[in-house]
Amino acid sequence: MATEVTVPVLGESITEATLGEWLKQPGDPVAVDEPIASLETDKVSVEVPSPVAGVMGQHAVAVGDTVQVGAMLATIDSGDGAAAAPAKTPEPAATATPAALAKDESGAGYGDQPGAGTSDSPAALSPSVRRAVLEHGVDPGTVKGTGRDGRITKEDVTAAASSKPVPAPAAAPAPTAAPAAASGRGEERVRMTRLRQTIAKRLKEAQNTAAMLTTFNDVDMTAVIEARAKYKDLFEKKHGVRLGFMGFFVKAATMALRDIPSVNASIDGDDIVYHDYADISVAVSSPGGLVVPVIRDADQMSVATIEKTIGDFGKRAKEGALKMDEMKGGTFTISNGGVFGSLMSTPIINPPQSAVLGLHRIEERPVVVNGQIVIRPMMYLALSYDHRLIDGREAVTFLVALKNAIEDPTRILIDL
Structure with a gap:
């Protein structure tokens, strides 16, 4: 039996929020009142707790989506997670490489690993942290998280990058037709957070x-x-x-x-x-x-x-x-x-x-x-x-x- 998790009442005059990140992935065991998602409102981030114990079911919305108060976010299935998440051989934390994150950032393979959601897996990192990992080439498995519940923050990635030794220059590859971004004039388009939109509007x-x-x-x-x-x-x-x-x-x-x-x-x-x-x-x-x-x-x-x-x-x-x-x-x-x-x-x-x-x-x-x-x-x-x-x-x-x-x-x- 599945229990629906809905957007809670967020405060006076606040009727909607933006899904900032998923803290639990499908198949993860969930305890009562354990945060499963983070919502960005006009003022602060709000964590959504699980109303029951069980196994994280399917996500109903994606990161960045706008949700109304009372809308369904996900489902929590009954059980302890043994049936929902197939057994797998434990892998070292270093498997969450920047290359894997690049695949995740592009959308391909996001959440397709059963049991994903450890603190250093691609699915457990927030979008801003994944971007920082890609930019700095840092292995998230080697970064000690200082955020809530030991989660890795953008500042943790930046600090790890500054202390990382500079690698020796690699041999130049054979000349190929370089894309336009190779000129060093790349651009990145990032959607404003709801908090930043509110700040801009009020100011x-x-x-x-x-x-x-x-x-x-x-x-x-x-x-x-x-x-x-x-x-x-x-x-x-x-x-x-x-x-x-x-x-x-x-x-x-x-x-x-x-x-x-x-x-x-x-x-x-x-x-x-x-x-x-x-x-x-x-x-x-x-x-x-x-x-x-x-x-x-x-x-x-x-x-x-x-x-x-x-x-x-x-x-x-x-x-x-x-x-x-x-x-x-x-x-x-x-x-x-x-x-x-x-x-x-x-x-x-x-x-x-x-x-x-x-x-x-x-x-x-x-x-x-x-x-x-x-x-x-x-x-x-x-x-x-x-x-x-x-x-x-x-x-x-x-x-x-x-x-x-x-x-x-x-x-x-x-x-x-």
Whole structure:
């Protein structure tokens, strides 16, 4: 008897998703609640668990297909997999060679090996990982996976390729009629993920709707760097998390938002909605791109609690384990491009919010202090805001309040 697996409810107002990858192949044994597929929604990736124990049956949809909530994805057959998957002699992991992946990437032979689906077999690798294996010529059997449940990620393949010794040049083959791609001007067409499509749509919508403007300031990071160096070991020992800079900035931002409430507000039709709380969206990296989980009631948190929350978000974003509810809402966004080396940028507002703060890299520069030219670690701050709601005076006042709190962290302690 076969049990149908359908697309689960994905969240409020989300009616469809894209099948990102199959985690189980036909013939694989499946336990209750074991993930069998990964769906890409507008916000995060969602794993689909098996409702029963049994054997993976036939896939009803292919990777990349768009599926509606409630649609059938696959079937789970009763049994333990012994009858569905014919016995075979165990083969070493190295059999999953780039050549085999090339065959799989072209579509020929995909899923035609009974019992396929081990962590390093072609069928068990996601499309992006298979492409990376083909590009770098890496044997997936030699790559240690760091993803969820030990699965190989694109970053694992890249790291393995960088550590692989360069082979000696092979003897040149006899001249043949080379295809056009041999000129080194090849192209690859890859369909945008649903997350990337949503990011593109929302950012363009923000540009088309908001009267967006960016104002800049810079901040001397000396005091925060000294405080971090002095207390980082004690902080980590007591709270179990490293003391970073984001905790200071989030806390300072919540104080500035309280003083300048329009920066924490939003426009709803002809109304302005003011929030007496600060839900801070923080941009973190995930395998599919930047995602923006929300720190709820950040204004009520300590620096330690903020650092713990951000660290948890970052870890689960890399694993694709963020929940849909954690991505909703937010009254103000902080994006830290400095971790990638950005010196200055003009971040785009995350609708329906009215402002976003961009942080950048810390760079030693000459500045004048008490009439003397000194070298200080400086950072540029950028506040992009909706000029329909926020005036220039308010934007500048917000940045100055933030700057004052960072340059004198005692203000954060005494709530000044």
